[in-house]
Amino acid sequence: MKQNNSRRKERHLLMSLVLLLVALLAAFIVPLPYYIEAPGGAQDVRTVLTVDGETDSEDGSYNFTYITMMPATLAGLVHAWVTPFTDIYSQNEVTGGASTEDFTRINNFYMETSQNMAEYQALTLAGEEISMDYLGVYVLQIMEDSTFQGILHIADTVTKVNGQSFESSQDLIDYVSKQELGDDVEVTFQSNGQTLTEKGQIIKLDNGKNGIGIGLTDHTQVASSHDVAFSTAGIGGPSAGLMFTLSIYTQVADPDLRSGRHIAGSGTIEKEGTVGDIGGIDKKVVSAANSGAEIFFAPDNPVDEEILKTDPSAKNNYQTALEAAKKIDTDMVIVPVKTVQDAIDYLEKG
Known part of the structure; x- marks a missing residue:
């Protein structure tokens, strides 16, 4: 009888260990209806953009910043809860209910618009025909x-x-x-x-x-009048517009504008040259700082009045970027911009 009880306990223990192992694996593998947004990185615009087939070989760089958006698991959610500059969003908040295929298509549309606006604005500022x-x-x-x-x-x-x-x-x-x-x-x-x-x-x-x-x-x-070519397969969204514009303008109008500096930033670009707000700017500040950028351009537009009615303490992109820079104690300079010309003026002053 004692032997049977001992075997029963062993089987129970083994089954408990197996169930625990399955639960642990599920925590790391099984996707949940949430996404985790975290700092990604910064990429030199020259890796995805050329003008007239020429390589921009001047010192320094313009870098567009990006975030990572990962489907969440239980383990990922636990990690996100205790990790700075990491946010959790429902699947519907991220995709708007769109399928994966439609969500990718949407981001490609944003990127196409961003590229066209960047080319138009940069060449217009440079006095070129477009x-x-x-x-x-x-x-x-x-x-x-x-x-x-x-x-x-x-x-x-x-x-x-x-x-x-x-x-x-x-x-x-x-x-x-x-x-x-x-x-x-x-x-x-x-x-x-x-x-x-x-x-x-x-x-x-x-x-x-x-x-x-x-x-x-x-x-x-x-x-x-110029051949502006983009290679942005796998990259979506409109937030690289400002950095695309600066890169094209520099190559066409002012090759020395960077002066060897490593410059990052984020912001959409509109036809009249205004720089629009973007999401996740705190994470993009972290991405830029980690890449060694010296300057970060951030949109500086008023917070929408409707948002202020429900959240009087809401911050705009520039204020959020400043707060993030302070938290990570970076020497990177956060520069507010409302237009592309603001960014050009800052760089010209050296």
Whole structure:
């Protein structure tokens, strides 16, 4: 009897160890519906950009910064909770409910727009010949309460609203936001090679403004007197726009602008030269500092009034970047910029 009890205990212990091992493996392997955002790195723009086939061999570098976004496991979540500059987001917060394929496509659209805007702005500042045709806006997301659910789809291009064409996505947004809540609105769009027109209604957006309930970015096409070539396969999003612009401008107009300095930064770029806000800037400061950058350009725009209503202590990109730099005790200089010209002026002053 004692021998049977001993064997039973051994089997129970073995089973417990096996279950524990399975649980530990699951904690490291089984994906959860969350993503972990952490500092990534900084990459020399010259590795993905050339102008007229020439290599920019001047000293120093312009570096675009990036973050890592990893699917979470239980072990990853525990690690993220105790690791500085690491945030956890739900899968829906990251992808907006889009499939992996659509999410990748969305980020590629952002990158395409960023490249076109960077080329346009850089060559315009350099006094070079360039034109940019505005083809409409790419549809990147359709909100759940949008009356265009099932009508518009990701990758469609909206070309008109109520029969009106626009010069930029911001012009379209401004027009739609002035319409009354519940008003009928007619949208013309291109989908799978067809031009279609459908009706919906104006709704209240999460930011408190009126709209049609879609996420969007400019669909543009540029033609210039220079051959600006990008090799950005696997890299998505719009936040490298500022650094792309500075790199192109330097090669065309002012080869000595860097003066041997290692410069990083982040920010979108708009047609008129303004630098737009980006996400995860605290992590990008860490990425830049770890790469040895001496200067970091950060967008310095006012916090949206609607955000301040719910969070009066909200900080803008520049303030968040300064706070991050202080926490990691870096000597890297954080420079506020509202336009590309701000960045050029700072570099020219040496």
